Amino acid sequence: MKARKKSNWRAVIIAYLVAGAVVAAACVGAIGTAFREKLALGRAYGRFSQACAGGASRQELAEFARWADVEDVLLLDGQNQIRFSARGTMEGVLALEPADQQGKYLCDPARPGVYYHVIRSSVLRSLESMVEEDAHHEFEDEFFYLDGGAKKVYALHSLPNGNSGQRVFLIFSFAPVKHAQLLLRLTATAGTLFFMLYWALVALYVYRDAERHKLRGAIWGILALFTNLAGLLIYAVFKQLSFFCFKCQAVQNRGHVHCDNCGARLHGVCAACGKTIEHGAAFCPHCGKEQEPAEFSALFQ
Ligand SMILES: [Zn+2]
Numbered sequence: 001m002k003a004r005k006k007s008n009w010r011a012v013i014i015a016y017l018v019a020g021a022v023v024a025a026a027c028v029g030a031i032g033t034a035f036r037e038k039l040a041l042g043r044a045y046g047r048f049s050q051a052c053a054g055g056a057s058r059q060e061l062a063e064f065a066r067w068a069d070v071e072d073v074l075l076l077d078g079q080n081q082i083r084f085s086a087r088g089t090m091e092g093v094l095a096l097e098p099a100d101q102q103g104k105y106l107c108d109p110a111r112p113g114v115y116y117h118v119i120r121s122s123v124l125r126s127l128e129s130m131v132e133e134d135a136h137h138e139f140e141d142e143f144f145y146l147d148g149g150a151k152k153v154y155a156l157h158s159l160p161n162g163n164s165g166q167r168v169f170l171i172f173s174f175a176p177v178k179h180a181q182l183l184l185r186l187t188a189t190a191g192t193l194f195f196m197l198y199w200a201l202v203a204l205y206v207y208r209d210a211e212r213h214k215l216r217g218a219i220w221g222i223l224a225l226f227t228n229l230a231g232l233l234i235y236a237v238f239k240q241l242s243f244f245c246f247k248c249q250a251v252q253n254r255g256h257v258h259c260d261n262c263g264a265r266l267h268g269v270c271a272a273c274g275k276t277i278e279h280g281a282a283f284c285p286h287c288g289k290e291q292e293p294a295e296f297s298a299l300f301q
């Protein structure tokens with residue numbers, strides 16, 4: 001009975017870990033697949049920004065401009081004159097000025113249909129927000145219906161090109177990842193459910209274990225339900241300090257000679273010195289005589 005209960009818990013823990021690993025692998029796999037192009041772009045940006053730190057060639061600028069979400073890569077001199085446009089979309093001067101009062105967007109009077117949303121390199125590396133459909137709604141609410149016409153909103157990032165005094169401007173038009181928000185929400189939901197299940201299992205384990213030892217299972221279970229690992233720790237310390245019947249596991253007063261639950265004799269007697277010893281002791285703590293397991297168990301029959 002005792003062994004079966006223990007293996008039940010082992011089966012529950014193994015099932016929990018296996019199910020958790022399978023669901024986690026499925027979530028990571030689905031997100032990794034859905035976001036693989038964005039993740040690759042993030043890594044490419046990491047390499048590209050390092051190339052720019054040492055001074056990137058036009059060849060390197062043109063290579064980065066081949067990524068799907070990149071609208072163009074520009075090289076501007078100190079007077080904001082466009083010296084190089086990797087996709088050939090722009091020429092002349094890029095004169096950026098704030099487009100709104102919060103300074104969230106920039107615009108160039110020479111290109112009235114376009115707004116630029118400045119993004120930091122940390123955003124590019126982690127690729128947050130660029131896949132969020134919400135970001136596009138935000139753009140729409142604030143700009144798309146202003147001035148009586150739709151505005152094109154690009155993400156803009158700039159970094160110095162070595163010590164040349166020139167700057168590289170990266171202009172992005174991020175296509176949203178399909179089902180990105182659904183996948184992220186499902187992953188968050190699965191994570192929450194597994195965490196709640198873990199929490200409930202700790203409380204259930206404490207409740208069942210306390211009941212098995214004839215303790216107040218409901219009280220210990222509720223303590224673990226509210227405090228989780230702290231409750232489990234308190235319960236473990238309490239158990240260490242308690243004395244249980246070797247046969248039925250019921251909690252016993254140390255002064256008991258027989259178990260008040262199953263009647264088993266709780267203490268043995270040393271065959272050599274005749275003093276009372278704990279059940280299952282390998283040696284007598286009084287005289288040091290080794291106890292025979294067979295002879296010992298005969299005492300409790
Ligand atoms: Zn007992």
Ligand SMILES: [Zn+2]
Pocket residue numbers: 270271272273274275284285286287288289
């Ligand atoms: Zn002895």
